[in-house]
Amino acid sequence: MKYVYLFSEGDASMRELLGGKGANLAEMTKIGLPVPQGFTISTEACTKYYDDGKQINDEIMAEIMENIVKMEAITGKKFGDLENPLLVSVRSGARASMPGMMDTILNLGLNEQVVEVMAEKSGNARWAYDCYRRFIQMYSDVVMEVGKKYFEQLIDKMKEEKGVKLDVELSAEDLKELANQFKAEYKAKIGADFPSDPKEQLIGAVKAVFRSWDNPRANVYRRDNDIPYSWGTAVNVQAMAFGNMGDDCGTGVAFTRDPATGEKKLMGEFLTNAQGEDVVAGVRTPMPIAQMAEKFPEAYKQFENVCKILEDHYRDMQDMEFTVEHGKLYMLQTRNGKRTAAAALKIACDLVDEGMIDEKQAVLMIDPRNLDTLLHPQFDAKALKSAEPAARALGASPGAACGKIVFTAEDAKAWKERKEKVILVRLETSPEDIEGMKAAQGILTARGGMTSHAAVVARGMGTCCVSGCSAISNFDEDAKTFVLAGKTYKEGDVISIDGSTGNIYDGAIPTVDATISGDFGRIMSWADKYRVLGVRTNADTPKDAAKARELGAEGIGLCRTEHMFFEGDRIDAFREMICADTLEEREAALEKILPMQQGDFEKLYEALEGNPVTIRFLDPPLHEFVPVSEYDIETLANAQGKTVAQIKSIISSLHEANPMMGHRGCRLSVTYPEIAKMQTRAVIRAAINVQNKHADWKVVPEIMIPLVGEAKELKYVKSIVVATADEEIAKAKSNLKYEVGTMIEIPRACITADEIAKEAEFFCFGTNDLTQMTYGFSRDDAGKFLTAYYDTKIFENDPFAKIDQNGVGKLMDMAVKLGRGVRKEMHCGICGEHGGDPSSIEFCHKIGLSYVSCSPFRVPIARLAAAQAQLKNPRN
Secondary structure (H helix, E strand, O other), X not given: OOOEEEHHHOOHHHHHHHHHHHHHHHHHHHOOOOXXXXXXXXXXXXXXXXXXXOOOOHHHHHHHHHHXXXXXXXXOOEOOOOOOEOOEEEEEEEOOOOOOOOOEEXXXXXXXXXXXXXXXXXOOHHHHHHHHHHHHHHHHHHOOOOOHHHHHHHHXXXXXXXXXXXXXXXXXXXXXXXXXXXXXXXXXXXXXXXXXXXXXXXXXXXXXXXXXXXXXXXXXXXXXXXXXXXXXXXXXXXXXXXXXXXXXXXXXXXXXXXXXXXXXXXXXXXXXXXXXXXXXXXXXXOEEHXXXXXXXXXXXXXXXXXXXXXXXXXXXXXXXXXXXXXXXXXXXXXXXXXXXXXXXXXXXXXXXXXXXXXXXXXXXXXXXXXXXXXXXXXXXXXXXXXXXXXXXXXXXXXXXXXXEEEOOHHHHHHHHHOOOOEEEEEOOOOHHHHHHHHHOOEEEEOOOOOOOHHHHHHHHHOOEEEEOOOOOEEEEOOOOEEEEOOEEEEOOOEEXXXXXXXXXXXXXXXXXXXXXXXXXXXXXXXXXXXXXXXXXXXXXXXXXXXXXXXXXXXXXXXXXXXXXXXXXXXXXXXXXXXXXXXXXXXXXXXXXXHHHHHHHHHHHHHHHOXXXXXXXXXXXXXXXXXXXXXXXXXXXXXXXXXXHHXXXXXXXXXXXXXXXXXXXXXXXXHHOHHHHHHXXXXXXXXXXXXXXXXXXXXXXXXXXXXXXXXXXXXXXXXXXXXXXXHHHHXXXXXXXXXXXXXXXXXXXXXXXXXXHOOOOOEEEEOHHHXXXXXXXXXXXXXXXXXXXXXXXXXXXXXXXXXXXOOXXXXXXXXXXXXXXXXXXXXXXXXXXXXXXXXXXXXXXXXXXXXXXXXXXXXXXXXXXXXXXXXXXXXXX
8 A cells, every 4th residue: 555645646636545735735736836846645644543553654654765765856955964955844634624723844854963054055044043943843842742832932032132023033143042942941841852863853743743633623623524533634745945034035825715705806915034834823914915016026926827727727716825935936735715604605606607617516615504604693803813712612503692691581581671682691491491592692501412402492593502511610590600710700791602613702792793695595596406305494483484484494394382382371371281180170271272372383384385384292291391489389379279289299290210201292192182182273273274364375284293102102192183183174164184293203213113104194303312312312411421422532523413324324214214115205304403414414315305404594504405415416
């Protein structure tokens, strides 16, 4: 097996082997651009390094040495040579771009003898010692992990002593002295002399780049961006081009289009007499790229031409790094540039209009996840740059929010009425907090994961939410205080939260409203043209349903009826039902709720304009609906004609050791058939009324029975539903059609799906519970130990955020095949939170689901991801 490739031996198609940077350096070499030559150590070598216990084996070592000799021949320079020394840069390069996540070392190959030769031969001692001190600092930090700060302190001290502000104002003697101080610091920290053998330096640097694939920031970035750990990184060893040899030299970073707006104009920054890290480190203020034309007119003209060549070649906006050495241009990197969501849409549309790409390519080039930022408020970019997060938790619902801390739903409502903007901070939320969650700008919870109550409800409402902040301590709802990052926060203190990154900030950061351009509509219309997977929404209110329709939803895949019970005085009637002693009392209480539910369903049908509406019957355990406060308990006791002690006894009897696997879902309808009857009446009466009002609509209610694990359960509950529905239809002299199906969320239901399909007219996967029951994890508690699973590489992703295709996915695939073996045309969907995750949507497409259903603000993401899934894996 070959592990090392010269740039001249590769091309852009070898991205998986050479990484993005290596493949692009090879491609630029191939098309004749000025690229300092070198070689790439492949991603397979990285994988082998980890397989071999973090060692570079003899075979790979021999190939590296062989390619050093080839590189020496190409450049006419030699490693460690005192006549014509070769210096190289060593950089990482994974197949997916990971800006700033892994490490780089410049000027490798320097030692005491070589730096003196360079100083003498070039007549530029300042340049030689500037390179040397930079190399020592980078090598110490990246390879030996000494830490940058010690060296930065030495630089600051030297500048202070010399009375200068900038590094470039230090003389050759100053830099030589700094290099000596750096080596002394290295020896003090490591206990050995700084290595002088260039080959030893190189192997140390290669190992460090391989190691950086597994550093904490790279692991977090991979998890956030769906990059598998197994890919590994390549290492690029490239001859140095020097931008720090004097005022006729420089270095820069540029984009062929504006990465913030997408406008077609060259954007970037340039520094004279500098090396690459100076531009991004912010040590000196760079000049706009346009000013390079005045400094280096010839090099700038050549650079403009290279930009056009690269954008025409890759047919996408390019992000480039380059160096000018004595007026000569060298290209060090190109890649498809990172961009804002608004810029991504504009660039894709413009490239189609320019004839560079077609509609399909435009759809494929946009990351669906980035659309989130178009639909929610964001922090002002300038203000955010200077802000340091106090803590980081789970970004559970995107957007940015800033407001005063409140600790209860009641306070959130009351403060909003006073025109105050608030952040609701809770240990965890419950269905009772709904109105407070609606009133808040954002929600922060100390507990819970990506599918916790707070996360799911916030996403549905389009409200920013950060969940599972384990850094919160001493949470005291009564005193209205908590501690975060050593500071005690109290009610009324201002915080800012970012639901995309999970960052929490002390104080106020201004936000900017979301904006959608015409480009958004064009891309969405192309996506709809090519996708075959339907996209519905999870919506419980007419407002959510209307928003989802506006964003392109083709129906409701999940209406959680229990959320409706918490509105206004309905909760009182439902509590009466729970505390009733007889069937008659329960039916009387349910009779009060029936017209309210019917009204809700009518509004949903109206909002969906004849598109499908799937209504899930009551699912949560009854204990979630009972009162907690003494006042509410007393009120209920008075209404029921019972004592407080009796009500408390009923509440106590509802307690379960494991409520998520307890008396809930279809089990409630088995125990209390009257609940199913009431809900059926409400669904059917609402549908008949709306159908009568809109003769041109086709209203077909889809009644979904939750948590079925045994076909006989469904048969029993379905018999109640059908008898009640048919009675209502006959009474109304209507020809209304309806369907009864089930939510597949128990592994046994997947295994016996052929039996269940004899009764169920459709399947909808509730992957939140299916994941929970397949793994045996509590989704609300998994956040406490999942970090350890990521650190130990047991998991790469949160299985509640992305479908576990090997386990949960196999169960889903099995259920679809078994179900359609009985009912060939059965429609199958998904309504768990995975329905808005692009990688999960692609999987749903592959196993032949009919639709995905997600929260309203994720509908555009699902539409785009579904189109991409079809373009990558076409199906009928």
